[in-house]
Amino acid sequence: MTKLARLAPYSWLAIIICLLAYLLLQLPQRQWSSSITALLPTSAEPWQQQLLTQVNSSRQLTLKLSGLALPQLRQAATSLLQQPIQGLSWHQPGTMLTQLQQQYQQHQSLLLSPQTLDLLQQGQYQPLVDAAWQRLYSPAPLLSEALSQDPLLLTQQFMEQQTAGKLMLQQAWFETRQGDAVVLYAETATDPFDRVPASALQQQLAQQLSALSAQWPQLHIARSGVLFHAVHASANASFEMQFYGTISLLAILLLLVFSFRSARPLLLATVVLLPALIAGLAALLLVFQQPHVLALVFATTLIGIAIDYSFHGMLAANQARSTFSAMLPSLALGLLTTLLGYLALLWLPFGLLQQVAVFMLAGLVAAFISVWLLLPLLLAPRQLHNSYWLQHSCARITQGYQRATALWVWLIGLSASAVVVFLLLQGRFSDDVRLFSQSPPGLLQQEAEVRALGAQQWDSRFLVLLADSTEQALAQEHVLQSTLTQWQQQGWFARWQGLSQQLTSQQQQAASQQLLQQAYQSPALQTYLSQLQLQAPSARTDWLTTANFTSPLVKQHFRVGTQTAAIVLLQQVSEAALLQQAVAQLPAVYLLDPIADTNSSLQQLRSQLLTWLLLALLLSIAVLSWRRGIKAALASALLLTLAIGAALCFSLWRQQHLNVFNLVAALLVLALALDYAVFFTSTLHKTEVMQAVLLSAATSCLAFGMLSFSQTPAVASFGFTVFSGVALSALLAPLLTLICHKEAVSGGTL
Template sequence: MSQLSSKKYLYLWLLATLTVLLYLIMAVPSAHWSSNISAALPGSSSAWQQQLVQQNNSSRHVSLLLSGTSLAELQQAARQLQQQPITHLHWLKPGAAFEQLQTLYQQHQALLVSPEHLTLLRSGHYQPLVNAAWQRLYSPSPLLTNALQQDPLLLTQQRVEQQNNSKGLLLRPAWFELTQQGQPAVLLYASLDIDPFERNNAQVVAEALEQQLLQLQQQWPRLNIDRSGVLFHAVVAAENASFEMQFYGGISLTAILLLIWFSFANWRPLVLALTTLSCASAFGLAAVLLIFEQPHVLGLVFATTLIGIAIDYSFHGMLAANKGSKAFKRMLPSLLLGLITTLLGYLALIFLPFPILNQVAVFMCVGLSVAFLTVKMVFEHWLPPASMTVNPYLLRFCARLSQGYCRTSPKWVLTSLVITLILVSSGLLVQMQFSDDVRLFNQSPAELLQQEQQVRHAGGQNWDSRFIVLLGDSTEQLLQHEHALQPLLHTWQQQGKLGNWQATVQRVPPLQLQLEVQQLLQQAYQSESIQDYLQQLQLKPPAIITNRLTPESFPADFMQQIQPLNSQFASIILLSKVALTSSDLALLTTYPQAYWLDPIADTNASVKKLRYQLSIWLALALALAVVILFWRRGSHAASAIMLMLLLAISSALLLSLQLQQQLNIFNLIAALLVLALALDYGIFFTAKLQHKDVVQAVLLSATTSCLAFGLLAFSKTPAIASFGLTVFLGVALACVLSPLLSVLAVKESKIHAAL
């Protein structure tokens, strides 16, 4: 009856595995993987701020700066590039956009004036306005249609030209031209209709664009192309993550299989190990795809660490099954207890507001549970007793290692561990320094960052990541709020605390201001200086204008700084060269619905808060594990395991601190994993199993874990490197320390009896 029941469960396991594989075949090709590290991290605590950042379309902009050859060749290269269509990429036509803007302004002349001209109108100083108008008339540049008849002082004309000449760019129909260090350059802009962090489509667009750029550089070898845009950074990040997942995972798996072959020289252990890892990975990936709409590629890189943990279960299962059914059944409770304690560590990550960790936690919890079930239901059937021979060199090494540990004096071990723990913990507390800067979590190549800076500088787009947000119940109210804020911005600029700013009100004034300008102009037309000016031009004073300029009059491309926000509207004021103090920012609170928004600082604060939560959970997980161990192993064993855990974790963090100069949240995540792995070792070394067999299993398990996690320390992504380094150090230390648990927790006579 028992065998029939066992086979029934085995068939159910096979059916579930086939179902998951079929699901993956259908789901993986259409899965939408994200590479956006910012979106994967916790952001601002304010919901409307998160919504505003997510609605920002600046990440869909692409800019190219062509230089290095003659202007004629640059123009030809730009023209050739724009004539080759790329799906989801649309080249912008700045000349056509400017003509559209001019047409709009010529229909609403004498409504838009510069702050300087407005001050002169309000103060009644009209002669400078007349002088500026004469100077503009002497310019060879064309005027807006009917400019003199509708706006004889050319106030709108001068304001438009002031805005468009501020970047030092020469406008052309399909691009901008400029001069850099005496050499010509061409600046092109494009937009994406896809999310650049959506890996599949972004990869296709980037590859098509890079292919075209390569062709241009082959045609003109002297041509230099600088790139700017989130697309390029996102694709590089996704490629790095994908490469590391395949490379490190592949090397780790290959090394593990070679280790298995060296240890057992038999095809059965290889098949069992591959089966365990494949099933665990398949179920884990299926769970992630089912639960998360857009999984993150970094989550998969972290999830490759499943190899290092799941293979532990395989080693314990193979060694026990090889000794027969009774030995296998004696091993299972310890394996189950190890699984439970590991799941406790990962379950905490599910409830933290950190999407990457949520995905890793789901993957690992499901994967490890399936790994345990695979060992429990498959190994006895596929690995008959005594069918596997362990490498004699490995057996002798483990036996000698076990004897060496067991001959150690318990008092000496306890004293040494306690003193070492005090010294390590003290050093860690004194030197401990954390960095919560999210910019350290993922770094683009230096060359790409340099190109980004070059293009932004050329286009005058060096806007800061910090900005001011104004809220209002209508677009008109937003414009009023923006207009009220302009004097403060101008003051900051004069004080050298602000380089420049860009606000919607600079393009479309509020209705109240437009009415005031019309009234001021009617008064100005009656002045002697302007009357004389009008007579010389044989013009009559224009009548008051009744039509008004509104944000709805503009195409959507010109109004991207105004965003709908639930029942309100939000206006973003871009800033450059920001050097504001806390007292300066405090002045913003005196303005209606004005907010200072710093997404990076907000995210850093959220990461810091998350780090505190993770630290608390690490302590709680340790306490909970100790409680379980007290229940299942007794006070003596539980105390010994706790001592080993504290020493392994604190030593790993201290060594990581010395190597990295500072810790981050991923070192704490690694500490949580070290806790789970070290608990497994402690559980088996305090179980009623032969010491040399446990040494053999733990040595092989720790070696595979060190391979899996140690390779991650070489990752180009700082977050992954920090994680891999701490886990590698912690696992290595736990492997060295855990055999001492038998000395501390079990009487020496029992140890020798087990030998």
């Protein structure tokens, strides 16, 4: 053994220690993301992506208090507001309205409704005079100094023509008209997907709400907001990661004890697993600034794959040095094909899969190096007691497979593959991103309860108007108003909200003043003014602009590069397709639909994944053909097709449709099944191979099978497909020895 070879294991250990030190330094500082949608690809243009990150309603939350008489509900709301929570600001709708009214009052006659403007432009003044008289004789209050500044009460009417809400506004909350509920709105300072601060915030709020419930046992509280769902998803993912990881580890330990009746294999498995996990995690943190917790849920499967390597390594090293050396090329070939599978994931525009791929690539390479360098150092031949019962069973199973004939295996294999492919062609895919995560029914019910109030619940789809300046955006939005009203009347959506409903452009205000001055000179207005003994007011120039206008709707204008984007929010969109068509006809107006965009990207991703699956299969066959000969390669291809196809069929039967995560799982089944194929087509002793594959498959089935019980549908889909695929591969792989019994001369070496 050369000096370099002697130093290699220690150098490897030194690298692992360095990576561990890096992890210990980095882990406390890093933030973990928990949003599934944040990971998904987008087909939006750069300015749209920028806008989507800015137009973020995920920080809004709503609470509905009910179940008590109104005075008690108010007391409960007041008590909640009196205990401020850091990072949470409660809306003050009454204050906002008062502020808005004061601004209008100070700038009366500047803002006119579209109908008023039409009448002024057409010189039809009498209807305006009639409306003013009607308003003057109404018992409802008027704005201060309305008659002296705006004798036609046009700003008063402008305010009154704005859409009336379903809820009644109070100073710090809304109330239902029946007085049976109080609705509070708030905004979080932190991103709800930022796990640690979001959890802390949610916990503080939960404590306050519990205190309210304790004080008023009849109080019913319904919550709505991304915060509650995100914190639940995050906590759930963390729990599942720890739970399934622990179960997998325990199962592996039990298998080792059962197989070898010694604690030594535990140490040997640990020296393979630990470096794999350290390297995987370090690579994840090195490459990604904010890794996703779901990447770790998927990556707990590294334990399942890495343990395969330690089984092959242990069993071979326990035989003899020469057996270990003969096993290494097959292990390397298995690693190579698995790496190719994960490399395929790396090229897909899917953040989560890229993170899983990076974790697994680094972890698997580290696992292989650990088996290669550390196991021979720690395990001398015949040092382990291999369970006689297990060895005997494996030998019996191997003999059992020998009873079948190659011809029958080919015939049945081909027929079964044909059936599986036919069934798969009948199945359907679902690319709806909303099916990937699942909140608890209680939370969804609360969400629905709050949404039924319909106050500030806007659709995820919204319109965007692009303009060179805020002024121009306001003017364009103003022009669009009649079209929006028309679409609303056609029932395409229930309501819309844009800044132009509260403010018009400076140019428009100037034009309105000019029109009004003309109107004041008309006989109709002259008579009206003389009846009231009023003087016509002079034209105003104290314009109301976004710079001096305070309203939450001002936040619906964004800077996107050098342009201004004006957002028009929509409520209850029912005719999205018609809306999309109509918007496409308008210049500089866009309908942004983040969910449809993500779904369309997922559809593209699915077709890419299918292509990559076929490509990875062909690539693996090519590599196998190179090392094992064409017959073994074709037999392996049959095994892979059958295992993957059947796993997808089972998933189809279980879920009623397939999704992108089933395809990701199929890629993983390909990598794992290929490992089995590599070993069963090698020159290695079949009983040892059977034992290693059985142990590997059992651990993988445990690791992945556990995931199929996950509360997150995406993870459950993935787990179930891998479980079925691995189980079938392990069951079918021994048949490869029948149909490719004559191995290539070069088999067993790489």
